[in-house]
Amino acid sequence: MPKKAKPDRKNANPPEPPSERLRWDDLQVVLAIGRAGSLVGAAERLGVNTSTVARRLDALEQALGVHLFDRSPTGIAPTELAEALLPVAETMERTVTEALHLVEGRETEPEGTVRITAPPGLANWFIAPALIRLRARHPKLTIELDASIGYADLTRREADLALRIARPRSGDLLAVRLTEAPSVIVAAPALIERLGGRVDRLDALDWITWGADLTSFPDARWIAANVDAARIVLRTSSMDAQIQAAQSGLGAILVPRPFARWIGLAEVPLARSLDKRLPATPSGALWLVGHRALRDVPRVRAVWDFIVREAETFAD
16 A cells, blocks of 8 residues: 655744734834833833733744844843834834824814823813813814823824924924913912002012922023022922912912913012013913824814814913
8 A cells, every 4th residue: 555645744834924923013012112222111102011012022032033132130222133123113103104194084073082292281271171162062082181291202193282382393293383472470369469569579479489300491490590599488390289389379480471371370460660670581482283194184183273272262
């Protein structure tokens, strides 16, 4: 009886083609680690825990049969291959973003999620209180509000819209100036009433200013140069804490004029003699920024237009 042919075990389980072993999700991990320089930072960027990032990296290196990052007790560093992959991953990221823009542009009415990033003071006292009015206009919208000092990268879809104190100078971004005004001295109306008229010297007031880590802020520098340090009763890097303290009557703070209305504080009346001899307070602008490709997506356009209208309400 003739012998049965043995199966060709070599080709029984052919290896996966490269396209099946390297996907965009994998390159996202490589890109996040490369940008953050750590597994912890990469996990924060990806919105997962550190052990998940480590497992995904291990699985990718095993699937590719290559070593991408050198890990040690002091940190993680990309190999030469990972360094070469990073610009490729960035190109893929841009391509995916452009594809999403095309899909999102098919919306016919404002619905879905819009992500807004803003400094904590603006997020808490300008955007958050206005959302009830946005909801009344567009009930199908959901807002994700990131209150942070750090700048989200709009070109990488870390946010859809941003409130910034400086106009961006790079990237395919659009910006509109919402306000431009000097800072003013404000306090609780009850405190101003107790002062009994116009203030003729700054040391008639107790003051609230920024903490040691934010002394470079223009408002903090102005207070340091013009107010007796003995009259400063609170230093804090929390805008919320400053506002709450001022609202309680603890002391005066320096804020952009439109912001005073958002937080319900009143401008302290200054005697003409004091007003004349004081140096000008810092002046600044507030910008609304978005990616050009998202400008006409209905949900983004609706929120953009709403924020512009809200800012106009408080304009001089």
